Amino acid sequence: MDFLDWIYSFKFYGAELFDHLKGWDDEIMDYNPAYYQFLSIFVSIFLAALVIFICYYYIGNNPRFNRWWNWLIELVLVFIFAGWWGYHVVAVDIQNGAIASSIVDKISYNNAIFFGFYNAILASIIFILLTILLRHWSKNCKHSPCTSFITKMKKQ
């Protein structure tokens, strides 16, 4: 959990929203592990990035996709999904009144938008990391968006 806290610790989306997603519970005046949401959010965006990565490099795996802009389209997909998902999680909590009373005044839809953006960037980084680390075994797309470091090494 500490790792996830750190990942989400750049609180430009709102310190109180961070507390909410970490599980702040007025009843116990502390974070309630049952309400901890960073794990589910992170797993969702990680899986989204992974699935899109696998679809592009190993399921689709077509020479026609071996273009940088094909890869960029996948990246944009990841970005949009993760952004929407981050916004959606917070917006639903706002709508359902599932935010602790002590911090609810400080959390608005603007915070949800910023959190969506934060999440989108995070998912994009994950997708880029997956691309760098795991595309080498793709038969047709491993040179997208650019020739990998491993391939360059082998050529030398």
Added chain:
Amino acid sequence: MLMKNIVSSLLFLTAIIVCSCTGGKRTSNVSTSVTDLGENNSTTINSSNSLPEHPIINVYLENSGSMNGYVDGGKTMFQQDVYNYLSDVDISGIPSEMNMFFINSKIIPQRDFQKSNTISDFINRLNPNSFRVAGGNTATTDMADIFKLILENTDNDIVSIFISDCIFSPGSVSSPEAYLTNQQIGIKENFAKYCVDHPNFGVMVYQLSSNFNGRYYDYMNKPHQYNGERPYYIWVMGNIYYLMYLKDRIPNKKFQGSGVQNYWFASNFQLEEVAYSVLPAPRLGSFDKVSKSDIKNMKPDENGEFMFTIAANLRLLELVLGDDYLMDTGNYAQLINKELSDEIKIKIDRNTVAKSPATHNISLKIVKGIQREEIKVILQCLPPEWGFEMTDDNDTQLTELNCNKTYGLKYLLNGVQQGLTARGSGYYMYMIVNLK
């Protein structure tokens, strides 16, 4: 092919969304920690479990000459209010038995009263003559001696209720101020000695008001005819376990007439554990919460200010001390690394969050640079502010300005407070927040 790729991606994403939809949602589970908070508090008080469930309650009514104006065969507010309070005590089910006494230079037992029937007889039949006939020295009042007598007859299973106008009578002494100071020292000594063997001892003081018609004896012991309002006091002394029960069953609003004018509680007890936690908001600047009492990565806001808020469950203290005492920032002291500091500004608010077990929010604003340090907030046992306001220094003439004041009152209250805190920590509870 591109379209196929996008469609397949979207299908997978939809599946992920469906799978993830249940994650992290709040449920209506009630955390057990709410119960824990209550248990923490009750554990502290239940240390008195060896006490009998029902204490003996002894009522001491001062019968010096200065009390004559308060009694008139049951017609005064004094008699009605005292009768009402003692009846409430009796029917609360707390006392195992109630005994009535007059008190001045000695304790004068009244016939064996049979509870409620005779409370009425005892109080309503009071008149100046019954005070005089009861005996003892009714000419002057030595408050230190009176409290000594009462404390000698108070024990862990005995609660004493003392009713008096609490006016010192220096009489013809050359220096009334010296007399009052000596009285204060005597009272302090009496309470301090008593507290040695009675660690959970407390005092509740109610200031009430009644119509008064009779001779008022000023500090020179000179009588003046006076017809008007005068304050008087009900002191309840005993183990805090019983005092809390009494206060719970008989809140201030149950007092009749003009009601409780002022209230004060003092004790030598200290809550061993108070449930508190640093809140995410309100705050100035930012920090990361490590635990309920630890924060790190403190940063001031754009104005260079840093503030955090502690939510605390002070329900038990609120019961005996009253909300006014808890809301008064003057009753708190702030320590940085165990040293008193005025570099922390404190603000107290009621906690209005419905689900929270906390009763009060304590905001601490650090007006110096933020460092790694330990911040400690303590709630002190102090004499009440109203005690100073209600003290009369010269009562040779009763006017509108001083008719609701009591000669030498602050010396009495200060003596009690100093006696109670002489050996103890002098505070009711503390909270520590570590800035890491």
